[in-house]
Amino acid sequence: MAIIIDGKTIGLQIREEVQQRAAALKVQGVTPCLAVVLAGEDPASLSYVTAKEKALAEAGMESRDIRLPAATTEAELLSLIAALNSDTAVHGILIQLPLPKHINEDRVITAMDPAKDVDGFHPVSVGNMVLGRPGFLPCTPHGVLVLLRKLRIPLSGAHAVVIGRSNIVGKPLANLLARRDVNATVTVCHTGTKDLARHTLQADIVIAAAGSPGLIKAEMIQPGVVVIDVGVNRVPDLTKAKGYRLCGDVDFESVKEKAGFITPVPGGVGPMTIAMLLQNVMQAAEVQYE
């Protein structure tokens, strides 16, 4: 039976550290502030934004809540970003994705001042990450790395199999794990991978970020391995008031009997993502203050 990784408690410890840093900066007359931009009314996006704003308030930080109608044009969004870039009271900008289909996400992300790119999605941030230079790391991949480090999971020389190659999770995660100071050997699997189990069966660490409920089953892993489930999927469940429940990419019930460590969904990677976001806002505010 695996040890269930408590991402909530580890995330809270990080949030308390951030709270202390925010209090110290407040003494200097600066309150870290994140502009949170949500265009449209996607219910999942709305719940993510609400959770982030609540966490900011609990850490003694401000959020500037900007809600835009789904019909907002790209030009309007770009001019809002230009205004936020030059607003010295705003230290970080978060554009909640996905944007409405008629807006080009790449153009919007690239319009942000990289100094305020606390999601780590701007090409400058991505370039700095790949080159190992200082900059903002994307919150979910960074959260997974911090979780593994806090649990003292041996990473140097370990074989990590990452399932997913998106720009926000799979690709940056694979990159961070292969860094010299982490030193894992990384395999990236995706929809073009033939025989996924052949790869996962060779892993010391399996990280699922596919957005496919229950993709990873017990017979696909070796006993005692570390299983990190990034997936957050809504599956219909009429026994729940909302009509759905959340589940990950890992078949938790079977895999927990065989793995050494496993993250639950919810309560595993999700709280680490929020903690890393707060850390990035804090870093942005400190650097801009200096």
Ligand code: NAD
């Ligand atoms: P995405 O759809 O952009 O990418 C999914 C990736 O998985 C793709 O690269 C695809 O090639 C791969 N994939 C899909 N099905 C596969 C399969 N059957 N076999 C092998 N590879 C497969 O998704 P994303 O934005 O990277 O998010 C992935 C999951 O993580 C989603 O469930 C999302 O909700 C969740 N997520 C969670 C957090 C968090 O904080 N916990 C943050 C971001 C994303």
